[in-house]
Amino acid sequence: MSWLFAKRFTVLLFLVICAFxxxxxxxxxxxxxxxxxxxxxxxxxxxxxxxxxxxLAKRYEAKxxxxxxxxxxxxxxxxxxKVRAAAQGDNLPDIFGILGEKRxxxxxxxxxxxxxxxxxxxxxxxxxxxxxxxxxxxxxEFIEGNSYGVKAGIYGAPIDIMTIQMLYNKKLxxxxxxxxxxPPQTFAELLEMGQKIKQAKMQGLxxxxxxxxxxxxxxxxxxxxxxxxxxxxxxxxGEVAYTxxxxxxxxxLFKQMQESGVLANGLxxxxxxxxxxxxxxxxxxxxxxxxxxxxxxxxxxxDLDYAGMLPPKxxxxxxxxxxGGAGSSFMVNGRSKNKEEAVKFLQWxxxxxxxxxxxxxxxxxxxxxxxxxxxxxxxxxxxxxxDNATHPNVWGVSEFSPVIEAFDKGIQSIIIGEKTPEQxxxxxxxxxxxxxxxxxxx
Amino acid sequence: xxxxxxYKAKKVAVNVVIHAFLLSVALTCIFPLLWMIAxxxxxxxxxxxxxxxxxxxxxxxxxxRAWMEGGFGRYFINSIAYTVSVVVGIxxxxxxxxxxxxxxxxxxxxxxxxxxxxxxxxxxxxSFVPLxxxxxxxxxxxxxxxxxxxxxxxxxxxxxxxxxxxxxxMPKELEDAARIDGCSKLGIWWHVAxxxxxPVLAVVVVFNALNVWNxxxxxxxxxxxxxxxxLQVALTTFQxxxxxxxPLLMAGLTITxxxxxxxxxxxxxxxxxxxTQGAVVG
Numbered sequence: 001m002s003w004l005f006a007k008r009f010t011v012l013l014f015l016v017i018c019a020f021x022x023x024x025x026x027x028x029x030x031x032x033x034x035x036x037x038x039x040x041x042x043x044x045x046x047x048x049x050x051x052x053x054x055x056l057a058k059r060y061e062a063k064x065x066x067x068x069x070x071x072x073x074x075x076x077x078x079x080x081x082k083v084r085a086a087a088q089g090d091n092l093p094d095i096f097g098i099l100g101e102k103r104x105x106x107x108x109x110x111x112x113x114x115x116x117x118x119x120x121x122x123x124x125x126x127x128x129x130x131x132x133x134x135x136x137x138x139x140x141e142f143i144e145g146n147s148y149g150v151k152a153g154i155y156g157a158p159i160d161i162m163t164i165q166m167l168y169n170k171k172l173x174x175x176x177x178x179x180x181x182x183p184p185q186t187f188a189e190l191l192e193m194g195q196k197i198k199q200a201k202m203q204g205l206x207x208x209x210x211x212x213x214x215x216x217x218x219x220x221x222x223x224x225x226x227x228x229x230x231x232x233x234x235x236x237x238g239e240v241a242y243t244x245x246x247x248x249x250x251x252x253l254f255k256q257m258q259e260s261g262v263l264a265n266g267l268x269x270x271x272x273x274x275x276x277x278x279x280x281x282x283x284x285x286x287x288x289x290x291x292x293x294x295x296x297x298x299x300x301x302x303d304l305d306y307a308g309m310l311p312p313k314x315x316x317x318x319x320x321x322x323x324g325g326a327g328s329s330f331m332v333n334g335r336s337k338n339k340e341e342a343v344k345f346l347q348w349x350x351x352x353x354x355x356x357x358x359x360x361x362x363x364x365x366x367x368x369x370x371x372x373x374x375x376x377x378x379x380x381x382x383x384x385x386x387d388n389a390t391h392p393n394v395w396g397v398s399e400f401s402p403v404i405e406a407f408d409k410g411i412q413s414i415i416i417g418e419k420t421p422e423q424x425x426x427x428x429x430x431x432x433x434x435x436x437x438x439x440x441x442x
Numbered sequence: 443x444x445x446x447x448x449y450k451a452k453k454v455a456v457n458v459v460i461h462a463f464l465l466s467v468a469l470t471c472i473f474p475l476l477w478m479i480a481x482x483x484x485x486x487x488x489x490x491x492x493x494x495x496x497x498x499x500x501x502x503x504x505x506x507r508a509w510m511e512g513g514f515g516r517y518f519i520n521s522i523a524y525t526v527s528v529v530v531g532i533x534x535x536x537x538x539x540x541x542x543x544x545x546x547x548x549x550x551x552x553x554x555x556x557x558x559x560x561x562x563x564x565x566x567x568x569s570f571v572p573l574x575x576x577x578x579x580x581x582x583x584x585x586x587x588x589x590x591x592x593x594x595x596x597x598x599x600x601x602x603x604x605x606x607x608x609x610x611x612m613p614k615e616l617e618d619a620a621r622i623d624g625c626s627k628l629g630i631w632w633h634v635a636x637x638x639x640x641p642v643l644a645v646v647v648v649f650n651a652l653n654v655w656n657x658x659x660x661x662x663x664x665x666x667x668x669x670x671x672x673l674q675v676a677l678t679t680f681q682x683x684x685x686x687x688x689p690l691l692m693a694g695l696t697i698t699x700x701x702x703x704x705x706x707x708x709x710x711x712x713x714x715x716x717x718t719q720g721a722v723v724g
Contacts, residue, residue, distance in 0.1 A: 048683060072668075076683065296684055
């Protein structure tokens with residue numbers, strides 16, 4: 001009896017397995033979809049912008065008859081893997097974005113996956129090119145003789161931009177007896193406010209300095225202000241030492257801020273989410289954060305009364321610089337049959353009205369400089385700071401990672417009173433010399 | 443001279459300490475779940491101000507919004523289909539393979555087994571690009587069977603290892619008796635080995651169901667079409683690059699956690715048995 005059952009079961013199992021593999025085979029052998037000239041596919045990772053993109057796609061279809069499909073793949077690290085895998089299989093969509101360093105970007109260009117947009121940017125006396133903030137475009141640009149070996153040109157269109165600057169809480173300013181329309185303009189004024197903050201037992205500046213890159217960003221702003229761009233770049237090139245008095249002055253600012261009471265407690269280990277939470281809930285007077293914070297604060301506390309400001313100047317010799325540039329960019333697939341249509345769509349997407357719509361819905365800074373009068377004031381204040389923006393990606397030289405690490409950790413040590421600015425400068429210089437020697441020996 | 447009251451008091455004290463410790467461990471495990479449920483009932487601005495587990499106003503509508511805005515309906519069906527297919531596939535293939543490795547003699551048996559074991563050491567993300575290229579060549583990219591086959595492959599090594607360990611310990615006399623009764627090798631596998639392996643199978647089912655249910659990155663890479671994506675994709679709807687809608691995300695997480703909690707509760711008896719019998723030797 002059991003033998004008979006086992007036999008029947010074997011036959012059944014065999015049939016099930018056969019049916020499964022037949023299904024797999026038949027499904028697998030379907031011819032792959034051919035690209036439709038009247039449709040454009042776009043891959044992106046921006047979850048918070050997806051609804052706005054879908055709406056814009058509908059508007060574009062209604063206007064031109066061309067269907068645009070936005071496919072969202074998040075989180076960003078998974079998206080990057082998908083793009084890399086799709087490039088291997090030659091399945092990239094018509095439009096996509098590349099996340100990562102410029103080196104990754106250049107490898108896609110050299111493999112022929114990214115279209116050079118320069119001819120389109122230059123059309124009609126450079127109308128498309130001139131509509132963007134120049135610094136936003138720089139991230140997607142490869143200059144003549146670049147170290148990546150890429151033909152000079154513009155290879156992407158920025159969708160939005162971002163800047164990182166200081167913010168202050170107007171309500172807490174009033175409580176401290178300060179004028180909410182007059183944020184500190186100089187570093188001395190900031191330190192003076194620190195005393196008041198300390199006396200009122202409030203928290204001063206909050207930021208994600210536990211994620212060390214934000215400390216680096218803050219220090220770099222003051223380095224540009226105190227010694228100017230040329231001297232900063234000369235230091236990176238190894239021509240100026242970190243023990244130079246100007247660098248000690250930059251490091252000394254952190255000691256002064258800590259002593260005056262400007263810095264919030266626990267700032268050294270604070271992650272940006274905690275900093276955002278504290279500032280949004282009226283628990284900190286100042287914040288150092290990126291323009292994305294507008295959206296974050298809106299979600300955390302819609303009634304938050306705050307404004308943006310440049311970090312107060314420590315020197316009058318050079319302008320204050322902040323980090324900023326392209327936030328997200330889209331590239332056109334150089335192998336796509338629809339590349340002309342894709343370029344047309346990108347031109348439309350980055351046009352004034354669409355950029356204003358994106359800014360209004362997503363609270364991101366538009367890349368198109370012609371729509372600033374159409375966006376909320378707080379966003380416009382961030383966007384106006386683009387004139388002061390710079391970014392390590394456009395400096396043309398980059399510092400050794402161990403040097404950056406020693407510099408940022410050194411600042412943390414200064415804040416907690418473990419080391420002096422002079423000690424940190426000497427340690428950083430020692431690592432710099434070691435790295436330079438290694439490079440020379442290679 | 444120590445009295446019996448002393449020993450009684452000592453026993454009570456030890457019990458209190460043990461129970462307090464176990465209770466704290468249980469609370470540590472259950473707290474994230476309670477926090478998730480509490481947060482799912484708050485509003486976005488309250489979530490950053492009110493840290494209590496009992497919100498002042500309960501926003502039950504978050505569950506409806508999460509379901510609708512995340513498009514959970516379609517993804518839920520997909521995830522169930524993927525989980526069931528993969529788990530059934532793994533159970534059939536792994537139990538047959540494990541039984542074969544344990545009981546049959548064939549050339550290259552050990553090499554093949556160690557190759558399976560070696561596969562356990564390869565991190566899944568390391569194989570994403572080769573898998574993508576392979577599926578692309580087989581025209582199985584962006585298809586449900588392609589994903590199911592990949593996930594079966596992912597779960598096979600561990601499952602074979604667990605089941606083989608169990609079959610190795612199984613008394614041979616039971617098989618001899620079945621053979622005398624006229625059972626074939628397949629019959630012994632079906633009538634003797636599998637029923638005895640229920641506790642291990644429960645462990646295999648739960649481990650793999652959890653793995654498939656929570657898998658997302660491979661699906662994201664293989665699938666281009668959103669309608670084919672599993673449930674986890676719906677959760678990303680609420681998670682932006684800088685902004686996260688925490689109440690809806692927590693409501694979504696509660697919804698996605700429910701089926702797996704149910705599976706665990708249903709299998710709990712067997713899992714405990716499996717663990718106590720040393721099924722999870724590895």
